[in-house]
Amino acid sequence: MIISEDKLRRLIREQFLNEKDWGDTSSLGSGGSGSSGESYDKLFKKSEFKYAPTDDNSINSVDVNFRKIVSSIMNKLKEAGFDPVIGSGYRSPASQLEKIKKGYSKSKTIFGYHVALDEKGNKAARAVDLVDRKHGWSSTQEAFDFFEKLGEIANSSEFKDKITWGGNWKPKKKKIGNKVYTIGWDPAHIQTKEMSMKQSAEITKKGLEALKSKKSSGNSKEEKNKSWLTGKKKDNKSWFDVK
Numbered sequence: 001m002i003i004s005e006d007k008l009r010r011l012i013r014e015q016f017l018n019e020k021d022w023g024d025t026s027s028l029g030s031g032g033s034g035s036s037g038e039s040y041d042k043l044f045k046k047s048e049f050k051y052a053p054t055d056d057n058s059i060n061s062v063d064v065n066f067r068k069i070v071s072s073i074m075n076k077l078k079e080a081g082f083d084p085v086i087g088s089g090y091r092s093p094a095s096q097l098e099k100i101k102k103g104y105s106k107s108k109t110i111f112g113y114h115v116a117l118d119e120k121g122n123k124a125a126r127a128v129d130l131v132d133r134k135h136g137w138s139s140t141q142e143a144f145d146f147f148e149k150l151g152e153i154a155n156s157s158e159f160k161d162k163i164t165w166g167g168n169w170k171p172k173k174k175k176i177g178n179k180v181y182t183i184g185w186d187p188a189h190i191q192t193k194e195m196s197m198k199q200s201a202e203i204t205k206k207g208l209e210a211l212k213s214k215k216s217s218g219n220s221k222e223e224k225n226k227s228w229l230t231g232k233k234k235d236n237k238s239w240f241d242v243k
Contacts, residue, residue, distance in 0.1 A: 052117070
């Protein structure tokens with residue numbers, strides 16, 4: 001059974017990310033680097049959020065370069081007998097803000113690697129959460145076997161210089177059933193190392209501006225077409241007045 005991401009996030013907070021067990025992570029941004037993200041969140045105005053696309057967990061919502069890495073990792077997970085899916089890919093600014101308010105996201109940064117566009121305004125997530133289709137983020141041995149394998153792949157020589165794995169952040173021992181896992185607080189998460197979060201935010205800013213411009217241009221054309229259909233100009237005079 002597949003449950004909503006919000007419900008899964010709540011399970012993480014209640015069952016997995018126990019503050020007493022995992023310590024203080026309040027200083028961590030969504031990149032786990034210790035950056036609060038405030039400096040580049042200020043690049044954006046809340047009024048711009050409406051121009052951003054809605055949430056999308058498809059592979060097509062992932063940044064073109066990062067997409068190749070994600071696909072390769074998912075294929076390796078399949079070869080190992082798992083059924084990987086993107087549990088969280090691209091997020092809209094409004095969606096990320098809501099997650100922060102509800103406590104589903106430990107990051108206080110809106111414009112992290114999940115909330116990312118390219119310069120043309122296309123969805124370009126530079127982070128994804130990978131989970132097993134059946135077990136998701138649950139605190140089960142099956143789910144943690146998946147995360148353990150994801151970490152093994154992410155930390156391999158093939159990928160360790162290309163991505164960061166959230167399971168490396170503040171690792172702790174956690175016993176589930178008869179097995180002990182040493183794993184960090186965000187084991188589903190992988191993100192690119194190709195650019196900093198600030199660089200990602202700056203590109204996203206350009207993407208939002210492109211979408212805003214496209215929307216404004218569309219509205220202008222619509223108004224012009226409407227005026228021709230009604231026979232009225234902006235000054236309310238007819239286009240067909242003859243002097």
